[in-house]
Amino acid sequence: MNSSEHSSAKSDRNRIAWITGASSGIGRALAIRLARDGWTIAASARTGSALEMLVAEMPGNIRAFPLDVGDRGAVHATLSAIEGELGEVTLAVFAAGTYKRETAMTFEAQVIREMVELNIMGTVNCLEAIVRRMTSRRCGHIAVMASVSGYTGLPGAAGYGATKAALINMCQALYPQLKARGVRLSVINPGFVDTPLTRKNDFPMPFLISATQAADHIARRLRGGRFEIVFPWRMKVAMKLLRALPDRVRFAITARMMREGE
Ligand SMILES: NC(=O)c1ccc[n+]([C@@H]2O[C@H](COP(=O)([O-])OP(=O)(O)OC[C@H]3O[C@@H](n4cnc5c(N)ncnc54)[C@H](OP(=O)(O)O)[C@@H]3O)[C@@H](O)[C@H]2O)c1
Known part of the structure; x- marks a missing residue:
């Protein structure tokens, strides 16, 4: 058995x-979708009550592991707890993120620092x-949530787009070394998705899709197992062009x- 057969x-x-x-x-919708596909889900975010509501949708398939991903020690401890209770994590999807619009006129270090953090x-x-x-x-699959806004700078997204461009670049750098060690890496670049994050936008969002x-x-x-997961296709074409x-x-x-006024 070769290493990729062994891994799968x-x-x-x-x-x-x-x-x-x-x-x-998106993270919540994905948890439900993967749980329906037979995965056992370790669901993390800061708000325990929201996680409990998610667990209630599919008890037995989804378990809550509240976590602030900004706390490095807590991240390590939570992963140890997940693997202690459920077993080895074979798929990790890192979707925690935030967006704040800022422009040349409202450009503030603190706002950008929060997105970077x-x-x-x-x-x-x-x-x-x-x-x-x-x-x-020598086994497993990691998926990092970036965005098509990481492709090129867009007005209002100087901070957000920069964080997503950094993630895309980081994943490109890590991919060959992880692959050589039997670990798959994907970067997920969605266009506009209807979630609490985008509901505060007061501009038209082309090709908007639901979280489901x-x-x-x-x-x-x-x-x-592709490296880049980008959707919907019309946004993919528009942003790549x-x-x-x-x-x-x-x-x-x-x-x-x-x-x-901008
Ligand atoms: N919606 C879009 O159009 C779109 C497009 C491209 C990319 N994305 C990316 O997709 C990801 C999910 O976005 P979304 O639209 O689903 O946003 P969302 O509905 O606001 O969800 C954000 C999630 O991140 C969690 N989170 C925030 N701060 C956290 C922290 N410090 N530690 C742990 N969890 C934290 C939130 O839970 P708590 O507040 O409970 O912690 C929530 O579960 C983000 O990375 C976003 O940049 C979204």
């Missing part, structure tokens, strides 16, 4: 998925914990995304 045989026996950001939006460092804390375990077992549709895309593509355009043309388009 192990994964089939032991379908334990750890999802952060599982109390709301959660979106980048929160994910890094989780990666540190799981990478050590999965590489030593997003979870379906993710669950299906995780099975395929935008990224490839010469600066002059791209700025002519992104200037139209500015609001009056």
Whole structure:
């Protein structure tokens, strides 16, 4: 048996998925979708009451492990607790994240620091914990939630887009070394998804999909084991084209995304 057959045989026996950001939006919908597909879910987020409501939807298949991903020690302790109670995590999806719009006129270090701390460092804390375990077992699949906004800078997303670009870059850097050690890595780049995060947006969101549709895309593509999971396809095409355009043309388009007064 070669190492990838060995890895998938192990994964089939032991379908334990750890999802952060599982109390709301995409993470919550994915927890339910994967639980229906037969996975045992360790669901993490800060709000215990929201996690309990999730658990109540599929008791026995979903377990709550409340966690602030910004607390590195707590991340390690929580993963130890998950593996102690449920067994080895074979799929880890790091979806905890936040978004705040800011512009050149409202540009504030504190707002950006909060996004960097959660979106980048929160994910890094989780990666540190799981990478050590999965590489030593030479088995497992990690998926990091980034965004198509990490492809190119968009007005209003200087901080958010920068955090997601950093995650995409980090995953590209880690991929070959993890693959060589039997661990799969995916980066998930959704377009607009209807969740509490985007409900505060007061601008039109093209190709908006539901959290359930997003979870379906993710669950299906995780099975395929591809590096990049990007959806919906129209947003994928639009953003990949935008990224490839010469600066002059791209700025002519992104200037139209500015609001009056910006
Ligand atoms: N919605 C979109 O259009 C869209 C598009 C592209 C990418 N994304 C990305 O998808 C991910 C999920 O977004 P969403 O739209 O589903 O947002 P959401 O509904 O606001 O969910 C965010 C989740 O992150 C958790 N979270 C926040 N801070 C945390 C912390 N310090 N520790 C642990 N958990 C924490 C929240 O729970 P608690 O508050 O209880 O901790 C919640 O479960 C984010 O990374 C986001 O950037 C979203």
